[in-house]
Amino acid sequence: MRSALIVDDHPVVRAAVRIVLQAEGFQHIHEASSGSEVVSLIRKHSPQLVVLDLQLPTLDGLDVLARIRGNELPCRVLVFTSHDPAFYQERCLRAGAMAFVTKTNQLQQLHKAIQAVMSGYTYFTALTDSVGTLNPLHSTEKQMINQLSDRELNIFVQLGQGRANKTIAEEMHLSHKTISTYKTRLMKKLGIKAAVHLRDFARRNHLI
Known part of the structure; x- marks a missing residue:
């Protein structure tokens, strides 16, 4: 059974992501509202996918990515954030994320990113050299x-x-x-x- 962890401090966003994950066949969906909860929840529930915001209380998303990698936790991370990909996408890629989707996009992009990541592919925006x-x-x-x-x-x-x-x-x-x-x-x-x-x-x- 597919399992996932949503990490976002906004309940409305978590609810929207939950609907998308359920549509993609995830049966077990857990939630966290702060970065400091993530490592312990991953160890407890072993989610296959983590949908991670970057702007979080107590521990920001980039720090969370570093801790996931440092602890060698076997999960795939999809970053779902309002942060500008021009400054954050490459940082997330280097930190081990498999996808980067901005919240300004339609949720269809999140669907596509989840499908790509769960199939073993990465999903990143093609940034123009401006x-x-x-x-x-x-x-x-x-x-x-x-x-x-x-x-x-x-x-x-x-x-x-x-x-x-x-x-x-x-x-x-x-x-x-x-x-x-x-x-x-x-x-x-x-x-x-x-x-x-x-x-x-x-x-x-x-x-x-």
Whole structure:
């Protein structure tokens, strides 16, 4: 019998994904609303497929992918997220995901991705090389973002959303000082002179 685990902090999204999975013949479907639950639930239920969002409380999706790989858990991971594939798809591929589908697509894309992954294939968006169509500023900014580590990117997006250092630190189980260090490092790497410009930089590159 086919089994799956849905990892998303929005109940409506989980309900929609459940319907798709049931239509694809999954009889046992489990759910998680935070990243910290995933490894233990995979060990408990041994799902063949994990449908994973990237923006999660306590542990983001890229960290979850790293833990799944680090623990050598035998499951196939399909990333289903609202994040821009231009910045996240390759990271997910490198981390071991077999598919990447954006939530802005129709659910038919999710059906196709599930069918591909369960047949042993990968399912990723063919990204056009848009560097030539961007002005030099945007081209350089995209390159700088791509050079960030997964954790740096995660913290950068949260800072861009206007979240306080203390809040980020608590949710990521890090110290306030560590987040401050990341913030300083990000500003240096991205060439940002003042913290107030982090939001503009993130919005300009469609990260928030």
